Structure formats: structure tokens, C-alpha cells
Amino acid sequence: xxxxxxxxxxxxxxxxxxxxxxxxxxxxxxxxxxxxxxxxxxxxxxxxxxxxxxxxxxxxxxxxxxxxxxxxxx
Ligand SMILES: [Zn+2]
Numbered sequence: 704x705x706x707x708x709x710x711x712x713x714x715x716x717x718x719x720x721x722x723x724x725x726x727x728x729x730x731x732x733x734x735x736x737x738x739x740x741x742x743x744x745x746x747x748x749x750x751x752x753x754x755x756x757x758x759x760x761x762x763x764x765x766x767x768x769x770x771x772x773x774x775x776x777x
Contacts, residue, residue: 707733710747717753718760719774724753731763737770 709727717724727750731738734748745763748770752759761771 707750709750715751717751717756717758719758720753720756722753722755724751724755724758726751728764734761734770741768743768 707727707729709729712725712727714723715726716722729748729750731743731745731748743763743766745765745768747764748761749764750759750761757773757775759771759773760769762769
């Protein structure tokens with residue numbers, strides 16, 4: 704997997720544990736392989752990562768389609 708280069712980032716509350724998590728905005732071209740078989744008009748994806756509970760969520764910015772999700776304990 705190529706290294707992901709965030710366009711920008713912000714701090715958000717983790718929706719899972721409520722701690723401070725990092726949200727990165729990524730160009731969707733970095734996910735072109737995962738999206739090859741889907742009709743996606745989004746330009747960006749958001750990647751939310753929480754170090755406290757191992758929460759990970761990758762979403763298309765417009766359609767909210769989940770590309771990748773991980774929660775500890777589920
Ligand atoms: Zn968390």
C-alpha cells in the first residue's frame with residue numbers, strides 16, 4: 704500500500720470512546736484500487752483514527768460510503 708498523504712487533518716472526538724482522535728482528509732485517488740468497482744463521485748475521503756481504542760473509519764466525504772472500518776472489541 705502506498706503511503707497516504709493527508710491534505711489536511713483536524714482533531715475530532717472519537718465516536719467510539721470519546722477521546723481526541725485525528726481525522727485526515729485524503730485525495731480519493733489514493734483509494735482508486737478499492738473504488739475501481741464502485742460508482743463514486745467523491746473527490747475526498749476522510750480517515751478517522753483513534754489511538755485510544757483502535758478505532759478506524761475511512762469514509763467517502765460526500766456519500767459517506769464506508770471504505771474501511773475497525774473497532775476494537777467488535
Ligand atoms: Zn476511540
